[in-house]
Amino acid sequence: MVFKRLLGSLGVGGPTVDTVLDPGPVLPGGGLSGQVHLNGGDSDFDIEHITLDLVARVEAEHDGGESEGVVAFDRFTVGGGFRLAADEVRSVPFTVTLPWETPISELYGQSLGIVLGVRTELSVAGAKDKGDLDQLTVGPLPVQEAILEALGQLDFGFKSADLEYGRIGGTGQQLPFYQEIELTAAPRYAQQLNEIELTFLANPGGMEVVLEADKRGGFFSEGHDALTRFTVSHDGVAHQDWNAIVDGWIRQLVEPRTSHGSHSAYGHGGPHAGSHGGPYGHGHDDHHHGGRRSGPGMGTAVAAGAAGLAVGVVGGMVAAEVVDEVGDFFEGDEEEEEG
Structure with missing residues (x-):
């Protein structure tokens, strides 16, 4: 235009x-x-x-x-x-x-x-x-497209995307805002998750992937947010089983962790999926009650015009x-x- x-x-x-x-x-x-x-x-x-x-x-x-x-x-x-x-x-x-x-x-x-x-x-x-x-x-970069396509193949649905002013603590974020891609939970995780939010923070050497899950509560526990971060490489994208890698990330989000309740303690020991192991398996966990973002932009504002959109990421149509x-x-x- x-x-x-x-x-x-x-x-x-x-x-x-x-x-x-x-x-x-x-x-x-x-x-x-x-x-x-x-x-x-x-x-x-x-x-x-x-x-x-x-x-x-x-x-x-x-x-x-x-x-x-x-x-x-x-x-x-x-x-x-x-x-x-x-x-x-x-x-x-x-x-x-x-x-x-x-x-x-x-x-x-x-x-x-x-x-x-x-x-x-x-x-x-x-x-x-x-x-x-x-x-x-x-x-998208090839690695970003691979991750989004895997989420679509795993039956997560695209809901909305927006840009939030503020910073994500504990990351190498450079810009004064970050992108949130909001996804509806796949049916297999629907009893554990309401939705997940995905943020990519790319750099010349690779990319940080930040995943936040809105977890459902149980009889004896309230719902809460769970956060995990992974570092991936730009290299060897075509040789990875991204469905297995991304599903491992989601499992790490939904499974109970000993660090539950911590606001800032990031642990190692994320899933080491993929034929090359390390570049796709370096992860950090943080389970908390709303402490993910620092500064303005906390929460999940939905981009106007995209609210309520629930289609697959792969081949999904966006509202006119x-x-x-x-x-x-x-x-x-x-x-x-x-x-």
């Missing part, structure tokens, strides 16, 4: 900017390429900087309830230091590298309801204007209103800036 913007700070007759991203989804940690098209105004202008901001719509919890806003999570200078003549047409190609923790916005071509964008800012003769906003589509809402976000931004 592309919107041309007149440089409002320069008034009528200023240059216009139109950023066009290369087609297709990009991957976390991968390259994002495109071109910034500039059209000169009524006179010459000195283009000092052309800057791209990666932005995301993020939810936050606070004392007053819950709200959402736009957070910029990376910034790149892709050009500048030249004079744009009157009526001149110029294109500035760029390639930038996305952060490894960039959220996934689509799976198997279906939107997850996550709103990401690339905002272009021009700095011209001391004046700055956010001149263009384009939708960014991010697909989710896609409509993505468009509304960018259209709303356009109206706000032009207003």
Whole structure:
């Protein structure tokens, strides 16, 4: 989705900017390429900087309830230091590298309801204007896709996905927010679990997988949350039995542990599934009553438009209103800036 913007700070007759991203989804940690098209105004202008901001719509919890806003999570200078003549047409190609923790916005071509964008800012003769906003589509890394596909094969259902402002304690999280993918329990675990929440925290060497389960209570115990973390590698993804690995993770979540009730004690001894053992079996446990997240963003806010969605992860269709809402976000931004 592309919107041309007149440089409002320069008034009528200023240059216009139109950023066009290369087609297709990009991957976390991968390259994002495109071109910034500039059209000169009524006179010459000195283009000092052309800057791209990666932005995301993020939810936050606070004392007053819950709200959402736009957070910029990376910034790149892709050009500048030249004079744009009157009526001149110029294109500035760029390639930038996305952060490894960039959220996934689509799976198997279906939107997850996550709103990401690339905002272009021009700095011209001391004046700055956010001149263009384009939708960014991010697909899963191979290891992320393998884990999500395994969950689908194990009969967990996709419910919603959102971005939560805050940090997950005890992890190597870099961004100021994290993605939660909320899944309904597979029938075989329905008596033990209400749902699970999945977070990926990727880095160049591998990825932390954070799983949180909303466990059902029994006759003599209340329901509680259980948390476990695993470290996986980007290598050898195709040679692993991911159904067995992920099912082992879920069993570790639902089985009673001696660390039950601890808020911060992470133990070793997670499942060592897979032919390569270690890279897919390093786990940490934490069973608690709501102490998973630190800072704002605790809890399970459901992305608007995706509430109540209960389809399989594999080949699942996402409600049309989710896609409509993505468009509304960018259209709303356009109206706000032009207003």
